[in-house]
Structure formats: structure tokens, C-alpha cells
Amino acid sequence: MSATRIDDRIVRVDAMEKARGEAEYVCDIRFPGMVYGTLVRSTVARGKILSIDVPALPEGYSFITADDIPAEGRNELWMIAKDWRCFASGDVRYVGETIGILCGPDRGMLSYLKKHIAISYEEETPAVTIDEALALKGGPIAGEDNIMCSLYCEKGPKMDDVFRQADSIFEETLETGFQEHVHLETNSAIVRQEDGRFTFYISAQCPFYVRKSVSGLLGLRPEDIVVKQTTTGGAFGGKEHFPDVLAGPLLVACNKIHKPIKMVFDREEDMLYSVKRHPSKVVFRTALDKEGGILGIDGKIYYNCGAYLSASYVVLQRGVFHANGVYDFPATHLEGYGVATNTFPSDAFRGFGAPQTLFAIEMHLDHIARKFGYDPAEYKARYFLRKGGETVTNGHIVEDVKLPEMLEQIATASDYYRKAKEYGIGSGRGIGISFYNHGGAFTGNGEQAIIKAHARLVKEGSRVRIEVGSTEMGQGFQTTLRKIAANALGISISQIDYPNPDTSRVPDSGPTAASRSTMVVGKIVEDCAREMKERWDEGDFSVEKEYVHPEGHPWDQDTFRGDAYLGYGWGACIVEVEVDRLTNEVRTVGIWSSHDIGKAIDELVVHGQVNGGIIQSLGYASMEKMENRDGRFRQSSMSDYVVPTSMDFPSQEWFLVDNPYQWGPQGAKGMGELVFNGADAAYVDAVERALGVTVVKIPIPPEDIEEAIENAR
Amino acid sequence: MRDKVVFHVNGERVEFIGNPMTRLIDVLRDDLGLTGVKEGCGEGECGACSVIKDGKLVTSCIMPVGSADGSEILTIEGIRDTPKGICITEAFRDGGAVQCGFCIPGMVMAAYALLEENHHPTEEDIRMAISGNICRCTGYDLIVKSVQLAAERGGRLWQ
Numbered sequence: 001m002s003a004t005r006i007d008d009r010i011v012r013v014d015a016m017e018k019a020r021g022e023a024e025y026v027c028d029i030r031f032p033g034m035v036y037g038t039l040v041r042s043t044v045a046r047g048k049i050l051s052i053d054v055p056a057l058p059e060g061y062s063f064i065t066a067d068d069i070p071a072e073g074r075n076e077l078w079m080i081a082k083d084w085r086c087f088a089s090g091d092v093r094y095v096g097e098t099i100g101i102l103c104g105p106d107r108g109m110l111s112y113l114k115k116h117i118a119i120s121y122e123e124e125t126p127a128v129t130i131d132e133a134l135a136l137k138g139g140p141i142a143g144e145d146n147i148m149c150s151l152y153c154e155k156g157p158k159m160d161d162v163f164r165q166a167d168s169i170f171e172e173t174l175e176t177g178f179q180e181h182v183h184l185e186t187n188s189a190i191v192r193q194e195d196g197r198f199t200f201y202i203s204a205q206c207p208f209y210v211r212k213s214v215s216g217l218l219g220l221r222p223e224d225i226v227v228k229q230t231t232t233g234g235a236f237g238g239k240e241h242f243p244d245v246l247a248g249p250l251l252v253a254c255n256k257i258h259k260p261i262k263m264v265f266d267r268e269e270d271m272l273y274s275v276k277r278h279p280s281k282v283v284f285r286t287a288l289d290k291e292g293g294i295l296g297i298d299g300k301i302y303y304n305c306g307a308y309l310s311a312s313y314v315v316l317q318r319g320v321f322h323a324n325g326v327y328d329f330p331a332t333h334l335e336g337y338g339v340a341t342n343t344f345p346s347d348a349f350r351g352f353g354a355p356q357t358l359f360a361i362e363m364h365l366d367h368i369a370r371k372f373g374y375d376p377a378e379y380k381a382r383y384f385l386r387k388g389g390e391t392v393t394n395g396h397i398v399e400d401v402k403l404p405e406m407l408e409q410i411a412t413a414s415d416y417y418r419k420a421k422e423y424g425i426g427s428g429r430g431i432g433i434s435f436y437n438h439g440g441a442f443t444g445n446g447e448q449a450i451i452k453a454h455a456r457l458v459k460e461g462s463r464v465r466i467e468v469g470s471t472e473m474g475q476g477f478q479t480t481l482r483k484i485a486a487n488a489l490g491i492s493i494s495q496i497d498y499p500n501p502d503t504s505r506v507p508d509s510g511p512t513a514a515s516r517s518t519m520v521v522g523k524i525v526e527d528c529a530r531e532m533k534e535r536w537d538e539g540d541f542s543v544e545k546e547y548v549h550p551e552g553h554p555w556d557q558d559t560f561r562g563d564a565y566l567g568y569g570w571g572a573c574i575v576e577v578e579v580d581r582l583t584n585e586v587r588t589v590g591i592w593s594s595h596d597i598g599k600a601i602d603e604l605v606v607h608g609q610v611n612g613g614i615i616q617s618l619g620y621a622s623m624e625k626m627e628n629r630d631g632r633f634r635q636s637s638m639s640d641y642v643v644p645t646s647m648d649f650p651s652q653e654w655f656l657v658d659n660p661y662q663w664g665p666q667g668a669k670g671m672g673e674l675v676f677n678g679a680d681a682a683y684v685d686a687v688e689r690a691l692g693v694t695v696v697k698i699p700i701p702p703e704d705i706e707e708a709i710e711n712a713r
Numbered sequence: 714m715r716d717k718v719v720f721h722v723n724g725e726r727v728e729f730i731g732n733p734m735t736r737l738i739d740v741l742r743d744d745l746g747l748t749g750v751k752e753g754c755g756e757g758e759c760g761a762c763s764v765i766k767d768g769k770l771v772t773s774c775i776m777p778v779g780s781a782d783g784s785e786i787l788t789i790e791g792i793r794d795t796p797k798g799i800c801i802t803e804a805f806r807d808g809g810a811v812q813c814g815f816c817i818p819g820m821v822m823a824a825y826a827l828l829e830e831n832h833h834p835t836e837e838d839i840r841m842a843i844s845g846n847i848c849r850c851t852g853y854d855l856i857v858k859s860v861q862l863a864a865e866r867g868g869r870l871w872q
Binding site: 011012014015016018019020021022023024025027028181182183184185186231232233234235236266267268473474475476604605607608610611612613614615616637638639643644645646647649651652 | 753756758761801805806812817848857
């Protein structure tokens with residue numbers, strides 16, 4: 001067996017069992033005596049529960065609610081905050097909030113019984129949108145003002161002085177909608193007792209989150225619960241905290257009935273009653289000089305958080321820290337507000353708050369450039385951040401920024417400058433461009449101060465087992481991490497094992513989120529592997545290490561000042577479209593992208609991530625419309641909520657630039673989220689140019705393009 | 714209404730006794746243990762449950778088992794060890810078509826149905842043939858390339 005090197009072309013280690021249909025997802029697993037569970041949910045967005053009438057249940061069926069939480073337990077899921085209740089009790093705050101879990105052996109009988117559980121409410125007026133919540137419609141939901149969380153950061157001269165010097169002021173409001181993850185495998189979990197411990201088999205990104213979140217329901221410690229991650233059929237953030245919402249009721253029920261319980265959402269449940277990407281509203285007020293040069297930007301950023309905080313404060317922080325895009329403006333003042341509404345809580349989704357503000361700043365600059373007669377690419381390139389440049393949190397960019405080279409790559413490949421001149425505004429053809437980045441890993445010193453990730457390698461004979469809490473969810477981490485280890489050990493990838501995490505056997509490596517797995521956990525594994533290689537002849541042994549944060553990069557989490565991120569991924573994207581001016585149907589005819597991810601650990605894995613992230617972003621911009629009326633999502637199926645098919649976008653041309661990150665394994669940085677962060681703005685820019693309209697809100701399906709055209713008249 | 718349905722699944726005779734409106738996917742997964750057939754949406758939109766019925770690609774989540782009466786059904790389990798099935802699954806592996814994998818068995822079935830009919834598909838043919846199969850991970854490019862790879866590698870296999 002020859003040693004596997006980083007630049008070797010290899011295939012994914014999990015491809016064959018998945019292609020053969022042999023991989024076991026939660027839905028494929030059964031245990032003897034297993035029953036099924038289904039959640040009984042609130043049907044109103046806001047109100048008091050007056051009564052719950054449960055029909056006489058047949059033998060073997062049970063209905064479990066907050067009343068079944070034992071005295072030593074608390075009715076709360078511990079995500080980042082502890083505000084999300086496992087079971088609604090007394091009142092309900094959004095449609096779909098869990099009230100109880102119905103368990104029993106036959107799924108047909110369960111759905112019959114579910115229909116006959118009658119819950120009556122005293123309904124109250126819900127606040128659903130950001131504006132409704134800020135106007136305190138129906139009275140406050142959270143605190144006195146519905147602001148669940150807020151922050152600000154400022155750079156450069158004071159805004160009053162900046163605006164006093166302005167020749168003109170350009171103000172606009174940019175909005176983004178809900179986005180649903182639509183991981184092909186719906187949310188699902190099984191709980192049972194194994195050797196006296198509650199054990200979960202669960203489709204989840206973060207097994208350690210689950211045990212921490214639910215253990216308090218029974219007054220247990222996290223380590224009293226075992227979480228085994230099963231093959232996870234896509235997640236995109238939708239299985240970061242949300243699995244807790246399934247696991248909590250399952251745990252309380254299992255404690256009561258002592259049988260294995262399986263719960264698999266159907267698609268309608270997964271659409272209507274799961275977390276979404278935060279809708280956003282960004283108000284930019286920009287001070288300009290005579291030539292349209294930017295003196296400073298004042299931004300107010302509002303995210304619709306839904307009824308519980310979950311991860312929203314962290315999402316909002318990332319949104320604020322990315323609101324300057326890839327640019328070094330002389331002055332910025334950015335305020336972020338997380339707004340409580342009576343909708344299903346918003347939570348993590350690939351990009352984690354950054355896509356909303358990146359979209360806003362990209363469109364805002366496009367609009368200023370066009371107003372002053374500049375090509376958007378040339379205008380934006382003036383402000384590119386460079387190494388040493390100051391960030392909005394008064395930290396500095398500590399790496400080389402290759403954006404000029406990346407722009408050159410895609411502009412040449414797409415013939416951008418010629419097309420941008422030749423396709424007249426409103427000609428039906430358009431080419432658009434965007435630039436974006438994504439700060440890798442947890443903000444500031446979070447990796448060291450909060451996460452303290454561990455990883456372990458175990459040598460048994462000639463084989464090495466990776467023990468980490470990080471998960472494969474489709475992104476390729478099983479392959480990436482084994483390759484990093486094999487390369488550092490100087491052995492073949494076929495000698496490396498990496499079982500799906502089981503919290504009773506592996507150390508906590510922190511969540512599989514924030515584009516941190518390769519960059520942070522990969523680095524710890526690489527360090528372990530280097531030590532193991534040196535000691536290879538010592539027989540069987542293990543090496544475990546904790547993450548060490550590079551020194552000299554201060555961060556203050558109370559004031560949000562300092563180096564928020566040490567390694568950013570950087571991106572540039574061009575999209576070309578043709579628009580049918582009768583029907584407003586947009587045909588995308590070309591997609592070009594270039595990314596700086598430090599160094600690709602495996603080019604085939606990266607290729608798939610780039611393609612998939614870009615298509616998800618194009619779906620976000622063009623067709624993925626999820627509306628909420630009176631607290632109810634209107635799109636409940638894959639025919640209502642349309643995600644891209646193989647026919648919607650053409651094949652992509654893509655590039656990488658090499659820019660090794662000094663603290664990453666083999667120079668790698670994060671990339672999973674980066675590739676989602678910018679194609680949307682390039683698409684909208686192209687549509688705007690093709691039609692001569694200004695778009696301030698996504699998504700823009702054809703019927704909404706008509707509205708933009710009307711507004712332009 | 715007849716309550717007995719007789720059909721073949723992966724070459725074996727199956728006798729189903731019960732409500733003929735039972736979804737084919739439930740018979741395949743729950744009764745026959747063919748769990749390579751995945752349920753993604755339950756309404757025929759995503760294609761994860763795709764099987765081949767008498768040579769045509771169908772979504773087993775919206776097909777009552779009664780409509781399978783007298784037919785030949787092929788699932789991923791029935792093709793994966795055949796030369797054609799091996800050709801496609803290996804091409805999917807080598808071409809980087811697989812990420813989370815949940816859509817992939819259905820996608821393999823779609824590729825199989827295409828290549829049986831069209832031995833030299835163009836990119837457009839492939840995109841059309843898999844347009845009923847949703848993949849949220851890959852953006853489709855590498856799946857399309859992998860189907861092309863299977864067509865090239867398979868050569869005479871498909872004729």
C-alpha cells in the first residue's frame with residue numbers, strides 16, 4: 001500500500017456504500033420492540049392553551065407532554081441559550097411548536113389518533129415580520145421591544161462627521177427571505193436504552209450538542225446520554241441545533257415508556273416545522289463624494305429570529321461582521337438587531353448570517369456604481385481589502401488577499417469586460433459579478449475560549465483510527481480528514497478508520513459547523529498524526545490533542561473588537577443570463593467562480609462543494625420562495641417550494657487560487673459556507689442589467705421580477 | 714377491489730395481500746427490506762424513491778402497489794451487482810457524484826433507465842433524464858459527468 005499524499009486524486013470513502021443503497025440512515029434502522037413517535041404541535045401562532053383533550057388511547061399508545069418531565073428535570077433545550085422549551089406549556093409562540101409527542105406501534109393509528117387530539121386556544125395577534133415585531137403588534141414577545149439580541153461595531157471617523165462631508169447620500173433597504181434547507185433526508189432520530197443509558201441514533205451535525213441540550217430534561221448530566229450519529233443525508237445547518245427539538249420529546253417519552261422510539265419527519269413536517277434561514281432587512285446609508293467614492297457606510301441590520309433565540313445572536317454577529325463584504329471602507333458603523341417574531345425559530349443555514357449582509361452590500365455597491373456610471377467590478381475592486389487592512393471590528397486581515405487575481409481569472413474566462421459593455425442595460429442579456437468571503441471557524445477566540453476542541457488518533461497494529469466528534473453530512477469530511485491523517489502519517493488512506501461519532505467513545509471536537517472542521521479539527525488531527533509518525537515503532541498507542549489558538553490576535557467578545565477571523569475564504573463569481581422579456585423567465589447561460597480556500601485537501605470533494613454551494617445560492621436568489629402569512633408557512637412541499645433541478649442551471653467553470661493558510665492543515669481554510677455566499681448577488685446583478693431594473697429583495701421568481709419592472713417605471 | 718397483487722421485484726416473485734392502495738415504496742422498504750429505495754418527499758417530486766417498472770423510471774412513493782400487478786420492478790438492490798449496475802456505481806464513485814448520498818440510489822436508477830434507452834447521451838439528454846431527481850448537495854455537474862463516464866466506460870455493455 002503506497003502512502004496517500006494530499007495531491008493524489010482519490011475517491012470518496014463513502015461513495016460506494018451510498019451509491020449501492022447500503023448506507024444506513026435513521027429511516028433504515030429498526031430495533032426489536034420499537035414504536036414510532038409523532039409530534040403534536042401548536043396550530044396557532046400565538047395564544048394561550050386552554051385545554052388539551054386526548055381521546056382514550058389504545059393499549060400500547062401514549063401521549064407525553066411537559067407534565068411528564070420528572071421533578072428533577074427542566075422543560076428547556078440548552079442550545080446556546082436555554083429559552084427554547086421542549087414542550088409548550090401554558091402558551092404557544094409559533095405554529096408548529098411542540099406540545100406533546102404521541103407514541104405507539106402503528107404509524108397509521110398514530111396519524112388517526114393525532115387528528116383526534118383536540119387543543120383549544122385563546123388566540124392572540126401574532127407578529128410575523130420584522131416590521132410587525134418592531135411595531136410591537138400584539139404586544140411584545142421578548143423583553144419590552146422584541147429585540148432579542150443586538151450589537152454594533154464601528155471603524156474610522158464618527159458617522160456624523162462623515163455624513164457632514166458627504167456630497168450626496170445614497171440610502172436603500174435590501175431584504176432577503178426565508179430559505180429552507182431541503183436536505184434530502186428529513187430530520188429523524190431513534191432513542192432507546194442501551195446498557196442503562198439513553199442512547200440516540202440521530203441524523204445530526206453535532207452529537208455533543210444533542211446530549212448537552214436534552215440531558216437537563218431528566219436532570220441528567222450530558223455524559224449520561226449517548227449520541228450516535230448515523231449516516232446523515234444532508235444538513236446545511238438544518239441539523240445543527242434542530243435535532244435537539246426531536247431528541248428532547250423522544251427522551252422524555254423513552255423515560256416514560258421504556259421502549260425504543262423512532263421519529264422520522266415526512267417532507268411536509270420538515271418544510272413547515274423546521275428552522276429556516278433568517279429573513280433579513282438591511283438599511284444602508286452611504287456617504288459619497290462628488291465622484292461617487294465612498295466616505296462611509298452606516299448600516300442597520302435586522303434579522304427575523306422567530307420565537308426563540310437558539311443560535312440567532314451568533315448568526316447576527318456573523319452578519320454584522322460580514323456587512324462590509326470584502327471591502328475596506330474608510331468608515332463604517334454597523335448595528336445589528338435580532339428581532340423576535342411568532343414564526344418558527346430561524347437558525348443555522350450554510351453561511352450563518354453572512355449571506356444576507358453580503359447580498360446587501362454587493363447590491364448596494366452595484367446600485368451606487370451604476371448611478372455614477374462605473375462598471376461594478378471596477379468600482380468594487382477599488383475597495384478590496386488587503387493584507388493588514390482594517391476590518392469592521394478594528395482587527396486586521398492577517399493573510400494575503402488574492403481577489404485581484406481571482407477577478408482576472410473569471411473576467412477572462414467569461415469575457416466579462418466585453419460583455420458588460422456590449423450587453424446594453426435592458427437588452428435582455430446581462431452579466432453580473434459579485435465578491436464575497438467567509439470568516440473561518442468560530443469568531444475571535446471562541447475556538448480556544450469556548451469550544452476547546454479535542455481530537456484523538458488510536459494506533460492498532462498498522463491501522464489508525466480517528467476519534468473526533470466531527471461528522472460527515474455529505475460535505476466529504478470522512479474523506480478529507482482521513483486524507484489529512486494519511487498524508488501526515490505517511491500511510492495509505494485505506495489504513496485509516498473513522499467511524500461515525502459516538503459520544504461515549506470520542507472526544508468533543510466541537511460542532512460540525514462554521515466551516516471549522518477541516519481548518520480546526522483537521523489541524524489537530526494533523527498534529528496528532530505527526531506525533532504518531534515519530535513514535536510509530538512504539539506499538540499500539542493513542543495521541544490526543546487540544547486546539548491551540550495562534551497567539552497575537554486579540555479579540556474582545558464583550559465589545560466585538562479585534563481579529564474576528566484569522567483565515568477567510570474568498571470568492572468571486574460571475575453569472576450571465578438571458579431574460580425572456582415577455583415572461584420574465586431567466587435562463588442562466590454561464591457561471592464562473594474563483595475561490596481562495598487556502599489549499600484544497602481533495603480537489604474532487606472541493607469541486608462538489610463549489611458546484612453545490614453555488615447552485616444553492618442561485619436557488620436562494622431566483623426561485624426558493626418561502627412565505628409566511630399570519631405565522632404559517634405557505635409552502636409545504638417540494639412542489640410548492642422549488643429547489644433547483646438539473647435543468648435550471650448550466651455546468652459551471654470554476655477556479656481555485658492557492659493561498660496556504662499558515663495555521664491550517666496543509667494550508668487549508670474553511671470552504672463549505674464560502675461557496676454559498678455570493679452567487680446570488682451575481683445573478684441578481686445580471687438580471688438587473690438585462691432588464692434595467694433595481695432589485696432590492698430576493699428571491700426574484702418571474703412574478704416578482706414583474707414587480708421590479710413596474711417599480712422601475 | 715382485489716386484495717392480492719402479484720409482481721416481480723428484482724427477478725423474484727412477490728405476492729402482496731392487503732390494501733392495493735398501499736404505496737409501492739412501503740411494500741419495498743417495509744415488507745421486502747429494500748431500504749436502498751429512499752423516501753425524500755412522498756409526492757413524486759424528488760425522485761429518491763425511483764425504481765424501474767417494466768423498463769420505465771417511476772417514483773414508488775406515489776404508486777399504489779396495485780398498479781405494480783403483473784409488472785417487473787427493479788430497485789437499486791437488483792442492479793447493483795450486475796455489470797451495468799457496477800459500471801454506474803463505480804462511475805458515480807470515480808466521478809465524484811456522491812455527497813450525502815440520500816438521492817443517489819434513485820439517481821443511479823435514473824441513469825440506468827437512461828443508458829438502457831440511449832447509449833450515447835449528450836449532456837442535455839442526461840440533464841433531462843435526471844431532472845426528476847433532486848440533489849441538494851452537488852449542483853448536478855459531477856452527477857452529469859459521472860453518467861457520461863458510465864456511458865463511455867460501459868461501451869458495448871449498453872448496446
